[in-house]
Amino acid sequence: MGEWVLYLAAGNVLEMLRFGLTRTAIIRYLSGAKGIERKRLIGTNWALGLFATLILAAIIWILLFLFPEKIENSGYYLFFLWYPLLSIVNLPFNMAISVMHADQRFGKILLINVLNYGGFFFFLVINFFFLHWEILEIIYTHLGINILVSLICLINKWDGIQYIFYANKETNKIVWNFSKFSTGTLIGSNLLKFSDQFLISMSVFVGTTGVAMYAVPLKLTQILEIPLRSFAAVAFPRMSKASLENDMQKVKQIFYSYSGGLTFLILPILIIGFIFAEQFVYILGGAKYIETQNIFRIFCIYGLFISVDKFTGIALDSINKPKTNFIKVVYMAIANIVGDIVVIFYIGKILLFIAIAGFIVPINLDIFGLEIRAYNFTVLNTLEMVSFVTILFTLIGIIVGLKYLNQYLSLSLRKIITEGWKFFLTILKDIRTVFNV
Secondary structure, eight states: OOOHHHHHOOOOHHHHHHTTHHHHHHHHHHHHHHHHHHHHHHHHHHHHHHHHHHHHHHHHHHHHHHHHHHHHHTTTHHHHHHHHHHHHHHHHHHHHHHHHHHTTOOOHHHHHIIIIIIIHHHHHHIIIIIOOOOHOOOOOOOOHHHHHHHHHHHTTTTGGGGGGGOOOOOHHHHHHHHHHHHHHHHHHHHHHHHHHHHHHOOOOOHHHHHHHHHHHHHHHGGGGGGHHHHHHHHHHHHHHHHHTTOOOHHHHHHHHHHHHHHHHHHHHHHHHHHHHHHHHHHHHHGGGGGGGGGHHHHHHHHHHHHHHHHHHHHHHHHHHHHHHHHHHHHHHHHHHHHHIIIIIIIIIIHHHHHHHTTTTOOOOOEETEEEOOOOOOOOHHHHHHHHHHHHEEEHHHHHHHHHHHHHHHHHHHHHHHHHHHHHHHHHHHHHOOOOOO
């Protein structure tokens, strides 16, 4: 199980880098391209994607050849042996997803994902009850399903491999100049997700116990990413197309509608989560994690701001300002890391020292039911303060993002609320229509 998890985890990191190199840029430019320009961009998508894949595969296999014993004893042997092959066979359907995303053909993207992930899940169920195959047979099946999905994309010409020789220096340069910053943004965004848990694990006082406790409310919060990603997938190509057509008014309208509308959409979920935090934590983590309910409440407050933060970044990318979006994420990452270090390694130590020394300090600060007492400092208090830092760096991201975005779009903050409310009412109307309510 451990080797399989490492195989997937390490593979997912490289998949993020491999397709982060081109996907955002291709979606941005391809959403408004036609004719020969479209063929060149799809060709560049294939050329850069194939180059990155072959380089990564070669490096991984060379390392396996040079250090076989160390790798076999590290737990990463399956990754070094099989991921290069996986990266090659799943390239066509990933190229197809990039093209379809730009064209807003979400039905076909859904079909590809159902065939790939749904097919593998179906196999795992069959294997669990009947086949009882070992890890290698599971990997063979995983590779086989990826090959099948890629073949479907190749046969239907969804991936655009037929245009690979249309790539030229101009389109390669355009995509690369955008991608070098969008890849940095992607890495920075993932650093934001994992830096909390990494720094918590580095603390002698908090340690792995703190990581486990922090993970439960964090997983609950990640449910909010489902509608956020869905809306972002639709908004980005639309905003990019409007930007390429120099229709900045439409870019602003989409930004107002989606950032405000999604906030209103998830607000009831946040309120319910805040009120019934204990029950939600119990369902996911069981009785031993109930004490982390206030961490989840803090994350519910954080949820109020994630839509505006997300769509400021999308808007900057869509108007061809990936460098500015990267700078925004750098500000956020620095704020998060510095805040976590101060909370975990300094404030925590000071309060713990006071508690151990036997001083009774009259600190009893109640915020949303949180009790921070210097004489009763615990791991839980540290994690609550870390979660407050999450709100802080998100607010910094919003302030920096809106400041930069305002230079190009002249935004009205009031319209995020007014236009967002209109969009929210439209969503409700669509939901009622679907369910005949």
